[in-house]
Every structure is written in structure tokens, then in C-alpha cells.
Amino acid sequence: MEITFLVSLLLISLLNTIPFSYGVETISGNKYITQNTTISSPNGRFELGFFKSAQSSNYYVGIWYKNISPITVVWVANRVTPIPSAAIHSSKFRILAGDLVLLDGAQNLVWSTNVSAAKLRSVLATLRDDGNLVLSDDGVDSKTPLWQSVEHPTDTFLPGSKFGYNKRTKTKQVLTSWKTPDDPSPGLYSLDNDGNTAFQLWNGTEEYWNSGPKFGSGILRTLSLKQSPVFNFSVVDNENESYFTYSVIESVISRWILDVNGQQKSLTWLEPTKEWAAINLVPAQQCDVYAYCGPFSICNENSSPLCACLYGFSEKQRGLNESFQGCVRKSRLRCEETERFKMYTNMRLPGHPQNTTAGSEAECESICQKNCSCTAYAYINYCSIWVGQLFNLKQLGKDDSNGSTIYVRLAPSEFPNIQDTNSQHLSGKLKVVIPSIAVAAAALIACAIFYICFKRMRTALKTTAEAMVQVIDEDTDENGIGVQFFTLQSILEATNNFSNANKLGKGGFGPVYKGTLPEGQEIAVKRLSNQSRQGINEFKNEVVLIAKLQHRNLVKLVGYCSQLGEKILLYEYMSNKSLDTFIFDQTRRLLLDWSKRFDIILGIARGLLYLHQDSRLRIIHRDMKTSNVLLDEDMTPKISDFGLARMVIGNALEANTKKVAGTYGYMSPEYALSGLFSIKSDVFSFGVIILEVISGKNNRAFFQNEEISNLLGYAWKLWNEGNIMDLVDDSLHKCCKEHEVLRCINVGLLCIEEDPKCRPTMPNVFSMLMDESMTLPRPNKPAFVTRTQTCNDSSSVPPDKPCSNQLTFSLEGR
Incomplete structure (x- = not known):
């Protein structure tokens, strides 16, 4: 016991x-x-x-x-x-x-x-x-x-929490970024408010973004936030406190973070793909984060990587997982008269200038030259100089009128053509002899380099299964295509030998993989299969066309490869993948409220308008569909996959082909039946896309009964019955603008009319979508394109349906 x-x-x-x-x-x-x-x-x-x-x-x-x-x-x-x-x-x-x-x-x-x-x-x-x-x-x-963690946040703001300012206790919530993705210690960036300004983003003591002077509904507009069945946003301002809060439906997992890169992000977890999707970014451009690239560097949104050192500077050493830390001089300044300035054009100027009076640019340069602490100057009707390190330089686009010219001070050693003062004592004879020797030596070196390159090129051509001559020929302009060629080895390293873990999907022309270049840029790698219908001509076509096209609603080609029998295209990576993965998914479609869907429709229209009219080449895409519309992290649509696209000469609007290729459900009847394609073929496909975006239904997979076997027939039936709002996705009914929806449906039905002459052009389509005062014509009966099953089609088909081998349709998205 x-x-x-x-x-x-x-x-x-x-x-x-x-x-x-x-x-x-x-x-x-x-x-x-x-x-x-x-x-x-x-x-x-x-x-x-x-x-x-x-x-x-x-x-x-x-x-x-x-x-x-x-x-x-x-x-x-x-x-x-x-x-x-x-x-x-x-x-x-x-x-x-x-x-x-x-x-x-x-x-x-x-x-x-x-x-x-x-x-x-x-x-x-x-x-x-x-x-x-x-x-x-x-x-x-x-x-x-007694205490709660939401009042002491780190870098994350969760649904149901308050983020704001307590007027009684004079306290506020502050989000502070992690130092690195693996180090939760406080980083450079913070987000807070002081009761007067609703939200402020800081890099240390430098403010680089704010949402306005005070709390109110304007915050939602600044953040581009709109109420929806999924998200509900609230802004409260009373005598005790002012704060922002939001809620989501139970099935949605959402969080707001201040990322290590200084951007405020609204993220939603996508269960089907097991990833976080960015719904909102502030500021929208990474280069608008103050001093993101550190001192003596340039941030450029159109280059990869974003950050680069100024001439005469080298990158600072950085630790594992640390981002770009800025640059340091290769040669110290010693306040010598021989120090000169390098010019940079179309720049956003650094912060904290010291303005002084000068009557000319030359006088401004002289002021900076005489000040040993001056590192740069700019002259815009007045003289601005900078002392010490330069932060927040940004390269602006050619069309940006806000750009300025800045001159950065460098040591004499960075300018090899600047003569040393001792050279003034050389005799006249030496001054003639030395340049002559230099010219002769340069000529010999050039010949040697040419010979070595020639031998290497000949060897490479022998070992390459498909020479570059096969890919890009006289169709390219005299300056070349301007797209980087990648070796097969570099692509294998970027995709981990085309591992299944990196596979994004598979289309009719082959699989697509996610890759990462050595400098960290994420890319989408399209590897054309040997059995693909896209041969060398389609491959060459896609490279040449996309290289010549530049538009925010067209996907950007990063590079290509044609070695050892491989045909590979490298595109910018679209984090949100294709449009069809959203609108046809029961969960992800909830993330697309009407505002986002309308913006997507307008974005696709802008891209097609550019292809048909505004680009220096008139391009007919021939395979417009939702799976060929990619979405970046801001949900901006970008048209992709130009393998079937065709360039028409001059003012021609149509052409003919013996080889009909496209995707069932999106092809216009004249193209599917007779091979006649035109800009109106793309308009037809765009009309199908409009109806799919609004309804959330796939035209190729839609079946109601024997009389109505596709989405187009269903939409026409509802239109005639006066019940067209029944077409709208259920998730949109509480938040959509009915007049915008009706206008879009009307435009969509006009685009899919059977006679291509009755369909509007893309300029007219865009005007009808944008101009609410325009009276729209009533559509005629659309083309009910029905599928004729091919004998070789492996898809299931009812036994009473006829089998024909007259047409071939692509049943899978490429």
C-alpha cells in the first residue's frame, strides 16, 4: 500500500x-x-x-x-x-x-x-x-x-483586427517588415499612422507613401479596395479612435503584410494551387519604395534585376538571403580638378537636394566641382546639388515626361580618355606617334578577336541541331530581334532539369515550367514538344513577333533557345497564371469582383487594339482564349502565346490559310469552316471571352440541353427573353454595376455575330466599353458554332453524334 x-x-x-x-x-x-x-x-x-x-x-x-x-x-x-x-x-x-x-x-x-x-x-x-x-x-x-497580440503586431495585419490610432492613449499600431525572408528581426520598413495621416510607409525616417490626410472612405479608393461578397472593408473615425479593419468569409484565408521589400501586400491563400496570391500592392511599383536599391544605384522597373550600380561603383557585399544592399565607389574622390561628371538622362532625381542659384548648367557644374562634398548635380532652371550618398534614383520610361538629367561625380581613373596633366609636356612627335600606335594595336586586337569568334561560331554551328539561321532569318529587321539567346544548359539550371516540381502546366504545344535565372528573375519556360503541332516556323514566328511587340497588356518575351533539337521560349513569369484558372474555379473566382473583371476585359481589349491597329505591325492572334490571357501579381491581363499569330501586310485586314489551327469554342465560323481569318476572327474570340468572364462559365464545357449546347446560345436565349442578368456569375450580383455588365454583354454579343462584317472592330469595341454615353446597336443572332467530332479525338462523345475528320480543333489550352 x-x-x-x-x-x-x-x-x-x-x-x-x-x-x-x-x-x-x-x-x-x-x-x-x-x-x-x-x-x-x-x-x-x-x-x-x-x-x-x-x-x-x-x-x-x-x-x-x-x-x-x-x-x-x-x-x-x-x-x-x-x-x-x-x-x-x-x-x-x-x-x-x-x-x-x-x-x-x-x-x-x-x-x-x-x-x-x-x-x-x-x-x-x-x-x-x-x-x-x-x-x-x-x-x-x-x-x-489585459493584453492582446493584435495590438502589438509585427509585420502582419489579420481580418478582424484594428489598425489605427488611439486618440485617448496616443498609441498606434505599427507594422515593421522582417529583416529578410528568414529573419523576423525588425527590418528597414514600417507602416503606421499618427492620427492625422491615415497610413504612412517609411524606410527608416523617410516617408515614401501615404494614403491621404485623414481617415475616411478615401482610404479605400487610395488602396483600390472595393466591397464584395468576399471582402468587407471598414474605416472608423470617432472621438476615441480612428482605425481600418476588414473581414472575409469563413472559407477565405487572408492577411495583409509589410513585406521585406517595403511593399504593403494583401494576400489570399489559394488552396487548389497551395500558394499566396497578391491581390493588392502598395506602392504598386517596387522602385517607388524609397531607397529600395540602396546608395549609388539605379532602380529600373523594366530591367532584371531591378537594381544596378552607377558607373564607377560596385555592389556592396551582402549576406545569404539579403537583398541588394547598394553600391560603393571603385575609386575614391580626392577633390581634384580632373574629376568629371557622368550624365544620366530621364531619371527620377535623388532625395534631399540642396538648391542654389546658378544662371546656367555650366555654372551649376562649377558650383558642384568646387564643393569637395558634392557628389552630383542637376540643372532645371535652377541648380540642385547632392552631398554624400545618392538614394532613390530611378530610371524612367522614354515616354515619361517627368524625367530629369543628373550628373554624377567620378574619379579621373573612371574616365580613361581624360589626359593626365603630365601629358601636356609630351613632345609634338610623341603626341602623333602614340595615337598611331594605339590605332594599329586596336586593329590587330580586333582582327584577332574576329578570328577567334569566327572559329567558335563555326564550331557551335556544327554541334547545334537547329542553327539560329533556321529560326531567325531575313524576316527580322536589320538590327536583329533584340531578344536574348539562352543556352540549353542555363535553362536546365534555371528549371532544375525541367523537374516536375517546377512544372506549371501543359498545353497543346508542350509543358511550361517555372524557372529562376541566376540574378533571381522568375521566368516561365515554354518547352515545345517534339510531337507539338508548333514546328520551327511557328517557333520562329512567335520569337520574331513578340520581340517586336511592346505593350503592358502583352506578355514580355525574355529570351529563347534552339539547341540540340529543343525549341524553348522564356517569358516573364505571371504569378497568378492564366485567366481560366480564376473564372472557372469555384473558389478562386470569388477573388474577382466586378471591378477586377471589368478591368481585365478592358485590358484584353487594349492588348488586341494594339495588335490590330496601334503596333507598327498588324497582328492577328488567331488563338485568343482565357488560357492565353495571363495575370500578373496586380491582376493585369497580358495576352500570350503567339505561335499561331499572323502578320498582315499594310492595311490588309484578312488572309487565308490551308491549315486551320485554333481552339474549339473560340474560333469564328468563317475561320473554322473555310480557313479565312481576319481581325474580326480575334473580335469573335474576344466576344466569347467577355461572356465567359461575366458568367464564370466555359463555352467549351457548357451544355444545357440539345437545343442549347454552348454558352453563346444560352446568352442569346436570355437576351431575347429579357433575362440577360441571369447570365451573370452568382458571386457578382451584390457588387456589380448593372449598367456596366449589360453594356459588356451587349458588346460581347455584337462581337460574336455570324457575319464578320457585322462585328465591330477593336477600336469600336473599346469605345463602346469605355463611353457610357454611346448608344449600342442591338445584336443579331450569333454564330452557334457546334463541334464536329474528329475520328482521332480521344475525348468522350455521345454515340449518336456524327464522327467527321473534316476539321481539327484544339481541345486543350496550350
């Missing part, structure tokens, strides 16, 4: 010291968290515990999404004071003297809520369903928490 009693006492004492089991939702006096235990929110969405990144040996206590991989942390307790791995053993996150505290292995205090609630009898810490860690004296039902 005594032994049994002693064993019982021993077990009881052990139970009082062993950490509580995984899954408990609270921390109390005898329940705490160790390295190997966690607690979860009641709904199982969030988890609290110790974590560390793969690149660090430090441990932190944080909150993350329980069922999302890789780990996505939304709050960190000890981001300033991490626990080294050597001290993690016996570390505890617990309640002590009324406070929630973190103790290291030696029981030293690392972090505390510091609310001094020792007089309370029972203090609990609870992880709630919204991801909020609450310290209270009576548990979950407490209406006045």
Missing part, C-alpha cells in the same frame, strides 16, 4: 511539471509551451509555439497557420531578442506573476507582456480563432483583455 501511495504521489508531481499536450488552447499557471509543444486555436487554423527558419539557429515564439506549408508566421513575440539554439533546451513560454513571459534555458527573462497583473487570481493566455493571442483574467469571454 505504501509503495502504491508513493508511486501515485510521484505520478501526480510529474504531471504537474510536464508541459501540457498538443492541442490545448490556453496557457495558465501550470500549462506552458516548450520547444516540443504548441497550442492551437479552437477552429484549428492557427498555432502558437517555438519556431526557427532553415537558415538560422535562433528560436522565436510565434503564431502561424497550422495547416499551411511552408510555415507562414503572422506574429512573433521575441523578434528583437531571439533564443540561440544552445539555450533553447528548457526554454518556456508561460504565465508568471500575472504576465505572459518567455524564459530561456537558464530561466532568464527574454520577453514579457509587462502588464503587471500579479494581483489577479487567475490569468489565462488564449489563442483565438482569428489568430489573436489574448491575456485575460477570466478566459475567452473577457471583454477587456
Whole structure:
């Protein structure tokens, strides 16, 4: 009996010291968290515990999404004071003297809520369903928490939280970015407000964005936010506080973060693809983040990588996973008269200029030359000089009228053509002889280089299965196509040997992979299959055409490869993939409210308008469909896949082909039946896309009954019955502008009319979409293109349907 009693006492004492089991939702006096235990929110969405990144040996206590991989942390307790791995053993996150505290292995205090609630009898810490860690004296039902994590955010703002300013206590919430993607310690950037300005983004003490002078509905416009069935945004401003908050439907997982790159991002988790999609970016352009590239560098949105050093400067050393840190001079300035200035045109000027009076650019240069601390100058009706480091230089586009010219000071060694003052003492004879020798030496070197390059080129041509001559010939302009050629080896390295983990999808012409170039640029790699219908002519066609086309609604070609029998195209990577993955997916389509869908329709129209009229080449795409419309991180649509596109000469509007190729459901009847294609063929395809975007239904997969076997017939039936709003996607009914929807449907039906002469041109289409005062004609009966099954088609077909081999349709998106 005594032994049994002693064993019982021993077990009881052990139970009082062993950490509580995984899954408990609270921390109390005898329940705490160790390295190997966690607690979860009641709904199982969030988890609290110790974590560390793969690149660090430090441990932190944080909150993350329980069922999302890789780990996505939304709050960190000890981001300033991490626990080294050597001290993690016996570390505890617990309640002590009324406070929630973190103790290291030696029981030293690392972090505390510091609310001094020792007089309370029972203090609990609870992880709630919204991801909020609450310290209270009576548990979950407490209406006045002693402390809560949402009032002390790190880099993340969750639905249901308040982000704003307390007018009574003069306190505010502040988001501070992580230092690097693997280091949660405070980074360079912060987001806050002071009660007068609603939101402000900072790089240290430099403000680079704000949402306006005060809280109000204008914040939503500044952030491009609109109410929808999925998202509900609120702005509150009263005598006690001013704040912003938002909510989402239960099935949607959303968070706002201040990223390590200085951008505020609204992210939504997409369960089908297991990734976070960016819905909103502030500022929209990375280069608008103050000093993003560091000192003495240029940020250029149209180049990759974004950041580059000024001439005469080299990149600073940076650690693993650290972004570009800026540049340092290769040669020091010594305040010599021989120091000169290098000109940079069409630039956004650096911050903090010192303005002075000067009557001319030459006088401005002289002022800077005489000031040993002056590193650059600019003259725009007045003289501006910069002392010390240059921050926030940005290369602007050719069409941007806000660009200025700046001159950056460099050491004499950076200008090899500047003669040394001693050269003035050379005799006249030497001055003649030395240049002559230099010219002769340069000629010899040029000949040698030419000979070596010739030999290498001949060797390369022998080992290349398809020479570049086969790909790009006299059709290109005399200056070449201006697109980089990549070796097959570099593409294999970028895609990890075309691994399945990098595979984005597969189309009719072959698989597409995600790749990363050495400088970090993400790309989409289209590898044409040997069995693909796209041969060398289509490949050459796509390279040449896209290289000549430049528009924000056309996908950008990064490069190409034609080695060892491979035909590969490298495009800019579109993080949100193609339009069809959104509008035909029951979950992702909820992310597209009417405003976004209307912007997408307008973007596609702008791209086609450019192809048909505004580009120096008149291009007919011939394969317009939702899977060939890609979406970038801002949901901007970009037309892709120009393998079937054709250039027509001069003012020609149509052409004919013996080879009909395209996609069932999007081909116009005249093209499918007789091979006649024109700009009106693209207009027909665009009309189908409009109806699909509005309805969320796929024309190729739509079937209601024997009489109505496609979306076009269904839309025409509803139009005639006066019930056309029944066509609209259910998720749009509460948030759409009915007059805009009706106008778009009307335009869509005009585009799909059977007679191509009755269809509008893209300029007319764009005008009808934009000009609400324009009276639209009533559409005629559209072309109900029905599918004729081919004998070789592997898709299932009802037994009573005829089988014909007259036409070939592409049944899968390429």
C-alpha cells in the first residue's frame, strides 16, 4: 500500500511539471509551451509555439497557420531578442506573476507582456480563432483583455483586427517588415499612422507613401479596395479612435503584410494551387519604395534585376538571403580638378537636394566641382546639388515626361580618355606617334578577336541541331530581334532539369515550367514538344513577333533557345497564371469582383487594339482564349502565346490559310469552316471571352440541353427573353454595376455575330466599353458554332453524334 501511495504521489508531481499536450488552447499557471509543444486555436487554423527558419539557429515564439506549408508566421513575440539554439533546451513560454513571459534555458527573462497583473487570481493566455493571442483574467469571454497580440503586431495585419490610432492613449499600431525572408528581426520598413495621416510607409525616417490626410472612405479608393461578397472593408473615425479593419468569409484565408521589400501586400491563400496570391500592392511599383536599391544605384522597373550600380561603383557585399544592399565607389574622390561628371538622362532625381542659384548648367557644374562634398548635380532652371550618398534614383520610361538629367561625380581613373596633366609636356612627335600606335594595336586586337569568334561560331554551328539561321532569318529587321539567346544548359539550371516540381502546366504545344535565372528573375519556360503541332516556323514566328511587340497588356518575351533539337521560349513569369484558372474555379473566382473583371476585359481589349491597329505591325492572334490571357501579381491581363499569330501586310485586314489551327469554342465560323481569318476572327474570340468572364462559365464545357449546347446560345436565349442578368456569375450580383455588365454583354454579343462584317472592330469595341454615353446597336443572332467530332479525338462523345475528320480543333489550352 505504501509503495502504491508513493508511486501515485510521484505520478501526480510529474504531471504537474510536464508541459501540457498538443492541442490545448490556453496557457495558465501550470500549462506552458516548450520547444516540443504548441497550442492551437479552437477552429484549428492557427498555432502558437517555438519556431526557427532553415537558415538560422535562433528560436522565436510565434503564431502561424497550422495547416499551411511552408510555415507562414503572422506574429512573433521575441523578434528583437531571439533564443540561440544552445539555450533553447528548457526554454518556456508561460504565465508568471500575472504576465505572459518567455524564459530561456537558464530561466532568464527574454520577453514579457509587462502588464503587471500579479494581483489577479487567475490569468489565462488564449489563442483565438482569428489568430489573436489574448491575456485575460477570466478566459475567452473577457471583454477587456489585459493584453492582446493584435495590438502589438509585427509585420502582419489579420481580418478582424484594428489598425489605427488611439486618440485617448496616443498609441498606434505599427507594422515593421522582417529583416529578410528568414529573419523576423525588425527590418528597414514600417507602416503606421499618427492620427492625422491615415497610413504612412517609411524606410527608416523617410516617408515614401501615404494614403491621404485623414481617415475616411478615401482610404479605400487610395488602396483600390472595393466591397464584395468576399471582402468587407471598414474605416472608423470617432472621438476615441480612428482605425481600418476588414473581414472575409469563413472559407477565405487572408492577411495583409509589410513585406521585406517595403511593399504593403494583401494576400489570399489559394488552396487548389497551395500558394499566396497578391491581390493588392502598395506602392504598386517596387522602385517607388524609397531607397529600395540602396546608395549609388539605379532602380529600373523594366530591367532584371531591378537594381544596378552607377558607373564607377560596385555592389556592396551582402549576406545569404539579403537583398541588394547598394553600391560603393571603385575609386575614391580626392577633390581634384580632373574629376568629371557622368550624365544620366530621364531619371527620377535623388532625395534631399540642396538648391542654389546658378544662371546656367555650366555654372551649376562649377558650383558642384568646387564643393569637395558634392557628389552630383542637376540643372532645371535652377541648380540642385547632392552631398554624400545618392538614394532613390530611378530610371524612367522614354515616354515619361517627368524625367530629369543628373550628373554624377567620378574619379579621373573612371574616365580613361581624360589626359593626365603630365601629358601636356609630351613632345609634338610623341603626341602623333602614340595615337598611331594605339590605332594599329586596336586593329590587330580586333582582327584577332574576329578570328577567334569566327572559329567558335563555326564550331557551335556544327554541334547545334537547329542553327539560329533556321529560326531567325531575313524576316527580322536589320538590327536583329533584340531578344536574348539562352543556352540549353542555363535553362536546365534555371528549371532544375525541367523537374516536375517546377512544372506549371501543359498545353497543346508542350509543358511550361517555372524557372529562376541566376540574378533571381522568375521566368516561365515554354518547352515545345517534339510531337507539338508548333514546328520551327511557328517557333520562329512567335520569337520574331513578340520581340517586336511592346505593350503592358502583352506578355514580355525574355529570351529563347534552339539547341540540340529543343525549341524553348522564356517569358516573364505571371504569378497568378492564366485567366481560366480564376473564372472557372469555384473558389478562386470569388477573388474577382466586378471591378477586377471589368478591368481585365478592358485590358484584353487594349492588348488586341494594339495588335490590330496601334503596333507598327498588324497582328492577328488567331488563338485568343482565357488560357492565353495571363495575370500578373496586380491582376493585369497580358495576352500570350503567339505561335499561331499572323502578320498582315499594310492595311490588309484578312488572309487565308490551308491549315486551320485554333481552339474549339473560340474560333469564328468563317475561320473554322473555310480557313479565312481576319481581325474580326480575334473580335469573335474576344466576344466569347467577355461572356465567359461575366458568367464564370466555359463555352467549351457548357451544355444545357440539345437545343442549347454552348454558352453563346444560352446568352442569346436570355437576351431575347429579357433575362440577360441571369447570365451573370452568382458571386457578382451584390457588387456589380448593372449598367456596366449589360453594356459588356451587349458588346460581347455584337462581337460574336455570324457575319464578320457585322462585328465591330477593336477600336469600336473599346469605345463602346469605355463611353457610357454611346448608344449600342442591338445584336443579331450569333454564330452557334457546334463541334464536329474528329475520328482521332480521344475525348468522350455521345454515340449518336456524327464522327467527321473534316476539321481539327484544339481541345486543350496550350
